[in-house]
Each structure stands twice: as structure tokens, then as C-alpha cells.
Amino acid sequence: MYLKFDKNEDKLIVTLMGELDHHSSEEVRNKIDDRLDRDKINKLVLNFSGVSFMDSSGIGVVIGRYKKLSTKNGRVCVAEVNGSVKKVFELSGMFKIIKAFDNVEDAVNHI
Numbered sequence: 001m002y003l004k005f006d007k008n009e010d011k012l013i014v015t016l017m018g019e020l021d022h023h024s025s026e027e028v029r030n031k032i033d034d035r036l037d038r039d040k041i042n043k044l045v046l047n048f049s050g051v052s053f054m055d056s057s058g059i060g061v062v063i064g065r066y067k068k069l070s071t072k073n074g075r076v077c078v079a080e081v082n083g084s085v086k087k088v089f090e091l092s093g094m095f096k097i098i099k100a101f102d103n104v105e106d107a108v109n110h111i
Helices: 025-039 056-070 083-092 104-110
Strands: 002-008 011-020 043-054 075-079 099-101
Touching: 002 025, 011 025, 011 056, 011 104, 025 056, 043 056, 043 083, 043 104, 056 075, 056 083, 075 104, 099 104
Parallel strands: 011 043, 043 075, 075 099
Antiparallel strands: 002 011
């Protein structure tokens, strides 16, 4: 799993590429948390355009960031969730809690 970090004013945009599963989830969690804490950011956009596979560990990563930022009056949203990854989000009920956008630009403008 490869992560690309971009900052847009007070927002952190994380582009995820690869498989978000039990092998990569702890590293992803640590890297995102480190960046959020270091830059004191409480608005997170997760770009799933490059994620080819996600299991329940990936759900844990997203929900964990949601809980972490909620305690600081922050927000999390996802963008460009497609294919089998979108199915995992739908089946888990994640879209009821976390707003999804078709593209990163919309996510950045609305978060």
C-alpha cells in the first residue's frame, strides 16, 4: 500500500494505492495519524481511486480516523470509491456515517 499526502489549506488529502487489508492497515493507520497530529489537521479526505481491494481491516482504518477526528470536531470523507471497494462500504453501512464524493475536488469543497 502506497500513500500520497497533499495538504489543501486546513485539509489533509490522502490518496491510497494498493490493497487496504490486514497486512497494510496498521501502517496506513499510523502514517495517517502521524500526519494528522504533526500538522494539527482535523479535516481528512481519503481518496480511494487507487484501492484495488479492501477488507474489514480497511473499514477499521476509516472508522478509526472518523472517531479520532470526531473527538476534535473534525470530519472525514471519502472520494472515488469504486467497484468491489464500494461494495464493502455499502455492505458495512459506512456510507451512513461517512460522506462519499465522486471526486476529490467535491470532497475538498464540502468537508
